Amino acid sequence: MSKNLPVLFGLYPVLLSGIALIWLLRLRDRSWPNWAVWVLACGSIIAFVFMTGPWVFTSYYLRYILTALFALTAVFSYCRMKCGSPYSRRHDNRISVASVLIFLLFALLNTLAIASYYPSGKTLDATFPLRSGAYYVLQGGASIVTNPFHALAGNKLAIDIVKLSLLGNQADNLAPRVLSNYQIFGEKLYSPCQGAILKVRDSLPDNPPGNPDTNHPEGNYIVLQCLMGDILMAHLRRGSIEVAPGDTVATGQLLAEIGNSGNTLEPHLHIEARNDGKPIWLIFNGRSLSINSLITRK
Structure with missing residues (x-):
């Protein structure tokens, strides 16, 4: 299914x-x-x-x-x-x-x-962590209408991001079975803020599309401590993480590559922010994102 x-x-x-x-x-x-x-x-x-x-x-x-x-x-x-x-x-x-x-x-x-575009409560303003091309929010915003799977999982403020081709889709066809056919697979991930690395996992394989690893929801991930909260970046490519717990990183520093590890059907970046363990709004360069938001980076 x-x-x-x-x-x-x-x-x-x-x-x-x-x-x-x-x-x-x-x-x-x-x-x-x-x-x-x-x-x-x-x-x-x-x-x-x-x-x-x-x-x-x-x-x-x-x-x-x-x-x-x-x-x-x-x-x-x-x-x-x-x-x-x-x-x-x-x-x-x-x-x-x-x-x-x-x-x-x-x-x-x-x-x-x-x-779903309008923040409420605490926010964390970060730098968008991807650099070259057009990126698309597959899930996002504080509503079960725009962010159903995250809302059901207990964090309706999380965001899923993919990359678009020139034709405006994320892959070579509707549902390819090869990871390299997805635009975002292997994309470089950069630090969205200055801070310290709290946690890292880099040992899980990248799953074939359509075969999620439900036992490890985040897959390979990085937790980064920023000034206003902690940012989780998940579903990263195995063997690509460049940092370790305790490292201090600068905004824009290379962290890893996007993969397909963990509980995910297709390659994408899952990113969310927390403060004192509670989900908070994550905005990028002053902009709130929801489903169908388009971010262009040159």
Whole structure:
């Protein structure tokens, strides 16, 4: 089952968008209020998948294409309504309860997605630890809507980061079985702050994609003590860690490489911050991140 999860993650936003577009195309012989509410309902679905869909499995840019298709479909639907008969059947003059419920549900989810960008409580502002290319937040933000797996695991403030190709995806295809096909595998990891190394593990193998090591959730990792808290960087490549407990490091110093060790389906950087053992907001160069955030480094 775990080997199929990336495929499901990649397809679900496309399928959900497709359902919304089909609903919109099927609108005909409706009253204007009925039509307007259905457009709002379908638009709320498109907004939800635009903000929270894991687009990196297909292409980061696909979400813009589907949004444009929604706009064109809405215009087509409007023109068909305007050019059609001014009369409609009686039951079509009533506003659909289903459309209202769909709109309210996705309006709530969209509100949670937007709120996930805004920090509350203590924050740790660090330097982004990756240097060359376009990086994408696969999970992040303080909401179960944008950060479901971390929220269920007890730390909804953790962030998962991958690297994008020129086509806007993380790998050569939807779910490759070779680690080197992932853009971020072997990427250099640099210190996000000045501090001291507290803990290191560097002995675990890098798992084949789709084969997580659930017995060692962090895999190979580094815990770095910064001024405002401790930063954990996990799923690192075996044999790549350049530091040891007790070392003092400067901001931007090479630490390790990104791998696929521990409880992970595919290569990515898991990073989180804690203060006195409690999760705190981790922001980079003054910027809060959530799912679908894009960070470009030259």
